[in-house]
Amino acid sequence: MVEGNTLSGKLGKFIIYFIVISLGLVCLLPLWNIVAISFSSGEAVAANLVGLKPINFSTRAYEMIMEDAQFWRSFAISVQRVVLALALNLILIVLMAYPLSKTKQKFKSRNVYMNIIIFAMLFNGGLIPTFIVIRSLNLLDTIWVLVLPGAVPIFSVILIMNFFVGVPKSLEEAAIIDGASPLQILIRVYIPVSLPALATVALFSIVGGWNDFMTGLIYMTQVSNYPIMTYIQSLTIDIAELVRSGANSDALQNIAEVSNRNLNAAKIVVSTIPLLVIYPFLQKYFVTGIVVGSVKE
């Protein structure tokens, strides 16, 4: 560790602060630029004049988003999907991870299940077979197509399972002595001590669900059923590509109206707000060493 008062210590501190602040700025400035672009007028953005402060302050882009009924419909679909997926994910992850965290002696076919889920994590049926399955289940265009195919995130199951393995055996034994059933042990003992890990997988689920646009693109056949990221993706068109593929003039004109950098920036800002709001609420669970002190060795 660098000591406080010597010259080399000060220099060291300076270098550390310098690096940390530069890295922070590298992350922050592009975001800030997007915010500035979203509050500038369209022509200033087209002329590439916007840096860190908005030029010709304008809220037109946000007004256009407010007026767009589909944007809010998609927003609601995404919220609904994230809530459902989060609830379902957490329940299924915990229910699956708990038995798998037991040893082979206690749970004889544990390895069979482990192999199956690892196989399923590494290989899948491919786009078209999956699409046909989803279609045959009549899931196309329902909210469930956004939730059910990813209901058991294997990676998160393994993460939680390993966390459960690390929970001291004595806690469980104490609960058994107190007469707790396995379900009670899971709910009263394992879940409370695993909150940091559960918060992590919850965050995976929320961020993953919110940012995913591909599922919506493939399984939603109507634009009105698109979740927010799919909708934004469909609005953000590279006009250069469109021009090169030779679209007609009226179509180009309509696209140029919605797909300019100004409006795209505003869409990005609006769509990141929910994640920014959620993060602080989850942060309090990211406390390490919650098991520390629960057992005296």
Added chain:
Amino acid sequence: MIANSFKKYSLLFLLFILFGLLAGCVQSSSDDGETTTEDGKTIINIGRMTSANPKFPEGDTYEDNAYTRLVEEKLDVEIRNAFEAEGEDYERQVALAISAGDLPDMMVVGSRDELQDLVDNDLVEDLTDVYEENASDHIREIYNTYDNKPLTDATFDDRLMAIPSTNGANAPQIVWVRSDWLKELNIELDADEDGVITLDELAEVASAFVENDPGDSGNPVGIPMAPYLNAGDYGGSAFTMNSIAAVFDGHPRKHLVEEDGSVTYGSTSEGTKEGLAVLHDWFEQGILDPQFGTRSFDDILTLLTNGQAGITTGPWHLPDWGLSTVREMDGEAEFAAYALGDENGMVNVFREDPTGSFVVIRKGYEHPELAIQMLNLFYGELGNEPDMETKYPEIAEYNQLGVDGTARPMNIEVYRSDSSIVNYQDVKSVIDGEMSVDDIISAGLRSNTTSVLEYLEDPENATTANWSTYHSRMLGWGLMNKLAEEDRFNWIEPAYVGTTPTMEQKGANLLKMEEEDFIKIITGAEPVDYFDTFVEKWHSQGGDDEVAEVEEELAKQE
């Protein structure tokens, strides 16, 4: 204890809600095999290509809008959307539908190759008889202006397997020059007012713009060009060199038939080499953007918008969606439209493939005639109704709002091959007071004309939309009309416009090599004679096979 049981119940409650939602959310699929509704309407399931900005009035959707209601009323049909998607996503949905063996009753496919696949696999309905029985005279006349080439393209073994769209974009790539800057610098360009300028004249203007910086940008760049340099078709020709190569009768990225009947690829022609040599000279003189090669499409728009550049090349509709930001930024901005002429003052223009996309009907669909009836309705009746406001008030409102063409359940372009020039003459007659706006038949053109009139009343304070319409219609179409009247067009006929197997496999690599080598030649990384090396490479790396395949295809067509 109370707290604990509360927790337990809340978990149960949550599960309860989850399953409640599950039950409530399962919808019946729209495509459940019905062919008629309860009240006897025929059902047609359509794969719909959508736009990111359809501009529907409140409450209207792709499944329920003025056009679908019109079809429902006129043809007693209920339209259901099998899927909606735009651009590439539409292609994906079509591919998924084909692989799942569940084609919609009607959909659009983008290319003849795709259509060929569908025909070979016997997936689409034969439309020969229904077209003969139902097609209106007006529709037949439109196809006739292309010598029925689109219909031939959709015909396999003498059977019409699809409804073709038309593509009449036969126009020169236009050179757009800031006319307010020309005035400011007292430059007289195109003194004889024939709309045709030479490369030298253009170079002079560009160097004047670079020297004097009329845009006060501090860093003028001359003529910017997109790094891909050449477009495959007219609509994509913004910021490309197509018109410069055309001066030397070079037609990059097109297949041409030589006099002796052999096929050549335009990018390897002598004319293209000369065009590149001109651009290389310009680059050396500093009148081509010094950062050419690294500027993206958006960067070039930026250069034009902030006044660093005042010359660009592009299609006639560039002002509608590209140059409009220039005027937003600078209220004084005005452009003039010119065509580049060769040494004899002729404008060499490549004739576009007259066929665009195709509408197909699923094999076994019971009412294939609906496709032709929709075609008649949208492109015959609606296009020629003088009194839209009373007969089709909803559609008239859509035209006013600028609702996207994708709102039509059948979204293809079907218009006369000479439509730009005919349209220009109508607008011009109205401006000259020879006819009134109401005499114009097409609703879209009526609204264009009104915009132009509004712009002319007060050009300085006109809206940007009116400014754009004036530039694209009066200057863009106007130039085409002028050149046609003076008989200055030298039309080059395409040899072949499809995709051969080699193009599919090696086309992307060949094109990449072409683009990279052209940039090297222009920037001087390689001498101009390196072009001959490029031609050799092109031939040996698959170009020869490509040409042979095209020749074979052409022999088959004869």
